[in-house]
Amino acid sequence: MAYSDKVLDHYNHPRNVGSLDKASPQVGTGIVGAPECGDVMKLQVQVNEVTGVIEDAKFKTFGCGSAIASSSLATEWLKGKTVDEALHIKNTDIVNELSLPPVKIHCSVLAEDAIKAAISDYKAKQTTRPAMAEVAGKA
């Protein structure tokens, strides 16, 4: 099983490895997968609260080369998109870009799940915030 050049490139030069501040209200964190499955992805996005644009994205992955490449690619694609545009990223886009073979398609699915989980976490933080701002305003 030979790897595509793009997978190798992401593996050897992963983009955006690292962590953002989980506690920040502007950061959405998604952790998907399970150690027993051999695949765990942590994807984080930093969103501009005014424009809704993803200004930064970081990832960390426990998994095979294809999983690492899928999540690295995801962070590249996320930067510059709005939160809603990000939800349109499909696993099939990742499969095509990286030329993933059938046996590795599930890695791209996990990356799509990670994106959705990160966005969902960010959105959940936004819904609790207005209430707090009101309280702060009154205080």
Place this chain on the structure above:
Amino acid sequence: MKLPIYMDNHATTPMDQRVLDAMLPFFTNEFGNAASRNHAFGWTAEEAVEKARKQIADLIGANSKEIVFTSGATESNNLAIKGVAEMYAERGNHIITAATEHKAVLDTTKKLEKEGYRITYLPVQQNGLVDLDMLREAITDKTILVSIMYANNEIGVIQPIAEIGKICKERGVLFHTDGTQAVGKVPVNVIADNVDLMSITGHKMYGPKGIGALYVRRKSPRVQLTAQMDGGGHERGMRSGTLNVPGIVGLGKACELCKQEMAEESRRMSYLRDKLKDRLLAELDETFINGTMESRLPNNLNISFAYVEGESLLMGINDVAVSSGSACTSATLEPSYVLKALGAGDDIAHSSIRFGLGRFNTEEEVDYVAQKVISVVKKLRELSPLYEMVKEGIDLSKVQWTAH
């Protein structure tokens, strides 16, 4: 030092040049069929075959007449297990084996189960060894065979074969052992080890692929088998088919070389393996050896680097050939069942690497590989969310994962 470096000698071995030299004439000038009894072409072939039989028998403490040639250990395992099951069907229908056996044994016993045989799959302890008391308790008056491998192909652990054989002898049960990984590497003696049947293959001991043998005991007791290949009655009626003379000559020569070089070679293998092990353990935390080191093949190291997945590690050491128990590296996406049988979680299987050193590996190669593995593991741990969580003090076993 040539790249890539081959350290996957449990999967197969390169052929020793001396073995190849011994085989070549039998492809060209001395091409006779060993069963051609009436001319010199046949006599020459037959003589070469008998010489090889003796070389193999000498390596394992057997008699030439007790060696049956097959196409490899998979066929030998099939012949031993099915051959005994069918021959001794009137005596009983129960066979005992272990959960860590090679698929050549496990798939064979599964087939027999479909035909009405009862199979007991003994679990192993965390160190990889079979529990002898469990074995004793499992034997019934319907048990006709126990099949336990001499040394495991993934973790290199060597079972207490002589004791298992003794228990079987006391209870009147035949004992087969798959000797694929052990023969030629450690001193095996079918008399001292109380073995009645043993599978051997050429390509794990610097011999050719496609040839193997089955040791079948002739004295106390005299073991009989129902042949699985019919057609001419070769090999005392136990395995029909024209003999692969060049392959047999190669297997014989490989055995002879192993006998001569085993003591020195196993010392050198242990030294190199321990050097690799010690360097990895010294420089990397959260790193675990799978299976006991106390009863183990001298050339095997099966080691897990927690929080790093096996296939990504193999990708990083792409100029070193080794293998992994990770699901991502298997055709079926199943993690190693051997590591699972040790009680290790799937995550340990996913993080495991198997190194199998061999005759042609050098100390320079071991140093290079150690350095490469250490740097790749460190790099992948920086990418690992699990390593990050553990360093933050999170207990991974308490986390709710979103597995799909």
